[in-house]
Amino acid sequence: MPGKLKAKIVAGRHLPVMDRASDLTDAFVEVKFGNTTFKTDVFPKSLNPQWNSEWFKFEVDDEDLQDEPLQITVLDHDTYSANDAIGKVYIDIDPLLCTEAASVISGWFPIYDTIHGIRGEINVLVKVELFNDLNRFRQSSCGVKFFCTTSIPRGYRAAMVHGFVEELVVNEDPEYQWIDRIRTPRASNEARQRLISLMSGELQRKIGLKVLEMGGNAVVGYLQCFDLEGESGLVVRAIGTACTLEKHSSGSLVNTHTHPNTAPASNACNSPSKDGKESPLAHGCRSTHNSPVHSACSSQRLSQNFSVSVPTLIFTGMGSGGSAGKEAGPLKTLLRQQTQTALEQREFPFFTLTSFPPSFLVHVGGVVSARSVKLLDRIHNPALGNTRSYKLLDWNSVTADEPETRDAWWEELRQEIKSHAKALGCHAVVGYSENTSICEEVCILSASGTAAILNPRYMREGCLDIGSTDQRFDDPSPPSCGFCHIPYDELNMPFPAQLTYCYNCRRQKVPDVLFTTINLPAEAAVTGKGCLIQARLCRLKKKAQGEVNATAISNLLPFMEYELHTQLMNKLKLRSMNALFGLHIQISVGENMLLGLASATGVYLTALPAPGGIQIAGKASGDLNNEQHVQSIQKRINDTIAKNKELYQINPPELTEEGVGSPIPEPRHRSRLFRSHSESSDEVSELDLSHGKKDAFVLEIDDTDAVEDIHSLLTDASPPTGFYTCNTETMPGIYNWTTAVQMFTSVRVLRLSNANLSNQSLNKIFTDLCENLLKSFYFKLRSNIPCCLCHLNFTVAVPEEELIQVSVTAVAMTFDKDQNQEGFITKGGNETEEQLQFPLELCADSSSTNAQPSSKFSGVPENTIVSSRAASVDYGSFADRCSTWLELLRLKANTIRRGSVKTISSLEHCSPLTEGRPRSLRSSRSFGGSSVTMVKMTPLSFLPGTRIIKFLGIINMFFIRETTSLREEGGVSGFLHTFIAEVFAMVRAHVAALGGNAVVSYSMKDCVLMENPNKNQAQCLINVSGDAVICVRETDQEPMTSMTNIGQTCAADGAT
């Protein structure tokens, strides 16, 4: 009996009128957990009942605590007939199970009904008392922290990154059970919501167990998805990266002191002070330097650290020698071996992270992806006899069949990804994500990531300090370009690529273009600004069934990938850029078409050669007209390139040609995609995606595809003045964000009216749809100018024949234009730090509907090196930590002064974290009832101008909304508008009840809309997730400024 859950129902407000006669309601509440139900008294004749109930106590296993939500139902008492339900609140208890997260849930929750939406609010208090469980065979994994954030969460450091964790659970979809024919839509929706809540709880618990097995204590980059497979069931699956995280204590504050000393030096490459960089590997070695606090922080893992032993010692010695450059050769091999062994022990060396601690990422190889098309089997359900209607069917024991099939499918895909990475000379895949697209019984599974070589330190058993760099291993390549260097052997390249010497350090080879799924590393040297680049594609297919259909789809996929890739490449060239970050390719399947959408953020990496232009070639025939046409198009293209260069401020430093053996970049491009798409059986085919052997980027316009390409090239409008766009976390070159943040979700559905559309016209429609959405955003957000739309995450779906649905979630972040220059200096420190600690995030989460059946690599770099680390990082985080501390002191002082009355009312402020105190603060807030806490939401891992002082737990919510009065609710738009607003409201309420004031890494992973206007009905499912946090305004910076300045200057040096 390891836990006691206590709940108290305080009051309700704004309840709906349930009794027409009196215009009032006789409300009471049922509180249910597991099989136990308690009831409050009826509070007669009021729309604002005050129940003030006793504490309802549930004595439960912690396993149940993890799986089950607390279910609160508000009802209207009726003497003569059955009581009417007003609505429900599901509260996820998980955040309370973690000692470091929230300690109490208290606040107003919207009462939600799947038919009527939000109907009033209820004030609830929930607490958990956990007893220590000594049972080593326990099934629960309480205490493992989950983060949606795809980087090391702010305020923590990764002692160790254990690696990939995955799990999936399968169940029958209640909507497709026979009982659904006789129960009400409400009952069916509620059964579904509850089931999914149970399944995600179970999934999270199981993943937690795996993490504990690996010796970790947290999962970052936790990505959970639902596959609504219709009759064949419901799959909930999740992937994540297991880590051992340590909280930055006040001790680490001192710790950061070491960095300012050492980091700038490291920045200057190979300087002797490198040794100042700790040896975080083993505590035994720690003595080499100045940070006594290190060991304190990591002592908990002491027992494991000794396994690292020998190499650590050797390297420590060498590092202090200071001539890392010379040692690089042998070290490199050693490093490789080490890393490889470390990683090879793992089945899948995958990481869902998209931003990394400095020096984590050594080299990046390129994008690897794999897709496969599967037929969903109709399952014979052996569990039908099971009467526990709400309990999860234990598929693993009942039918080993189902989940294993799904598991096997993914396993297959992951193997493929792994082998692709290997072919690129990489031993790991970062920025890894998986998703599916389902249409009837066909399912496309996709996995993609970025092949990379990682610094082994983080992988081994041993304590690694994320905040510091391990320079001893480093090759001499500076951090600003190291990751671009090719990881594979120059003489044995996996595909033909154009290599040149790095334009930054001149020492190593780099590819001519680089595609990745990760965020732009904070220390990367970038010229100018970046922008969102999208490739969009529609392909018609014949309607078919079963295997014929699956075959048709898998035949189409390679062509789609090829075309998307070509489009991306062309658009990249047109913007005069040479690298893509955050690449996310989604292929969505419908009955009669396939939609492909590739989004990425293009940038000009200083280390890579300048991209060549695009050349147009006409037919060989010397037709004069034709030639003129060709020339005019060529001119337009050249003009556009020139315009874009100016727009994105791409003025690469004129290349000093005398540079060591750096060849003049050729205006050619070759890339190649390896793809293998598999149906049930895996035939692996390889495709050469470079444009043959001809000089790439010659577009022949007698070819219809090329005409289309050119057309789509030239129709993409650049954002209006004052706007920047990207799908990564931040935009290079913008530093001085203000605190103004506007997160939004937009959904558009287009009905294709005429049935006989060609591929071309369909493409145009799809492209226009995306472009118009962007235009709408610019217009709506014009008051935020100058601003950047960050983390633009597009999701496409084909909900029905002839319908195209695009959903976008993004955040508009305003920046201070006037201070552009200055800001770089004064605020740069924060910014850099921000990026480093939760570095940019890719659309890795965009999981949803998507699928991919083949794999590809693009771009290339070379091996060698652990990048050394930009100095600014350390300064930044130092400043940050100091100010956190100051802030805390300040807050403490405030609180003492004001007593418990305090409500630091302003939006950014919230109760600081110290235990004990927040409770009174919070309760004063929630009962005051006067006004509602503002809760900010962002898909990014940070909020500009604020500091996250506490992570309160993961938010993972699933809602269904249905209506049978679609017209009355304003049509589908009105219906969905209300629903999205309600979802936001419920997320905010939960965060506020946890004591938080913001959600970071927010994402809407599913938005499935089904409508039937003729029947006046619609149904929608939405799944959202994020991390609830407390953040405070970034103040008290003054004492730090000088420090930050130095840091920034160094960073700037390093970057150019």
Add this chain to the structure above:
Amino acid sequence: MAVELDVFVGNTTIMDEEVYQLWLDGYTVNDAVKVRMAGGVLDECEANQDVLLSDTMDQYRTFQMCERLLQSPAKLANQLLFQIPPHRQTMLIERYYAFDDVFVREVLGKKLSKGTKKDLDDISAKTGVTLKSCRRQFDNFKRVFKVVEELKGPLVENIRQHFLLSDKLARDYAAIVFFANNRFETGKKKLQYLTFQDFAFCAGQLINNWTVGAVDNMVEDMDVDLDKEFLQELKELKILITDKDLLDQHKSLVCTALRGKTKAFAEMEANFKNLSRGLVNIATKLTNTKDVRDFFIDLVEKFIEPCRSDRWTPADIKLYLTHYTNSAHILDSFKHQAVWDRYMGVIKSCIYKMYHD
């Protein structure tokens, strides 16, 4: 090919003030788009008509969803559905409860009933205010009326607290409620020249001086109903015109004081008895509900029109009324000084306010 669905939802609810005004003014989405295009908003952001249409639809939907909350503004502050910063909430409420003077002029003093609501299309046609906007304004009046009807305490304060309105707007609503409750006649042709603000001012005077609340501030309807006792006492003033001596004495005192101070002296002297009879008669008849309704028309007919035809200036009016009021205090046999002051104080400021073209 048609857009089947198009929504945009911000975590912080995005509301454009201009579109809000168009919505309040009852423009249809298409008309609003036209107005916005004419306003040149397109140039701002390289937008096109589709973008504008989509934006306008979104905002209209948002406003419609908010309307329920705006009808009980206190809810807006602690609802959870929309995240709206407090200063925006204030703006939304204030604008929602704002009304057109031309419209309010039409319904002022009318019973806020279904019957009146049926006439709204005529009013809409007459004033040029869209029917939708008329309905909103009318419903606002009715809602405020209903709520304050049952409350104790000062009218203006009640309105302000329940509807979170600014002081100015709360006063205007108090006037509307007061007029609706007492059914003052304001629609007659002779009263057409008076603006809503004129009436609102007068209402303020009446509320502050003639209601029960002026003496006792904890009774129900204290600010809505006139003080019956006071109205009864007004009958005593009749002596000023029925007693011939008193009337002559009063006239001579006033004329002495006025002589040489105004060009209109001759007219004042000639009209004194008529005017005085007019004012005192109004006072004595106020016990009849019917005559209360005609209060303003009586003021115009019995006092303002005669003065206007004699071309008195506003200064003349002020001068005359001041001395007319003060002189009564010197009359030995006139014992009702307090009632007289309470009556004339209001009459004086009302007439002064109403005396214009």
